[in-house]
Amino acid sequence: GAVVSQHPSRVICKSGTSVKIECRSLDFQATTMFWYRQFPKKSLMLMATSNEGSKATYEQGVEKDKFLINHASLTLSTLTVTSAHPEDSSFYICSAPDSDHESSEQFFGPGTRLTVL
């Protein structure tokens, strides 16, 4: 199947700093990528839909100025957590759907664990 990578896998930062997380589709093009956040023992929460060449679509309650998304190319989307605070500590996961919507499978990156001190 298709492969999605994320970088970094883990990051620890001080409160007030910004952190950038990259999501790459390695062997396919993704016009759309999804960013999720997951708290311990909770299901995935969709944060935003990243669209190549246009603005991201944010879910209700997600601050777009706090979580900046840039879909720079057909294989790369970045999520920047600006002025991170301890409550932003979480597991962030991206996914990209197969370009063939008939199969509809989404491929997940391995996730990025963010810890804000």
Next chain:
Amino acid sequence: GQNIDQPTEMTATEGAIVQINCTYQTSGFNGLFWYQQHAGEAPTFLSYNVLDGLEEKGRFSSFLSRSKGYSYLLLKELQMKDSASYLCATMDSNYQLIWGAGTKLIIKP
């Protein structure tokens, strides 16, 4: 509204069979997925159903009834490594996944 329900936790014995149910109400339907997620890891794809019926893949099978808004994941010959959370998700008309809260499956020897 959109809603997906699945049990919070289930316990089963190694070598046995377990069925994890999922009921859903969504606007638009482009299929139902089951994912497995081990703690601290991203979900991994198990199955996709878009038509009614049973899809079998090795020890795992998934069933869908669109008229009833119901699916189940059947795991046979349970192994200790099957201890994980199992997430049910439907795909809406915009090809976005709507996630259930997940079922934590505990396998006992």
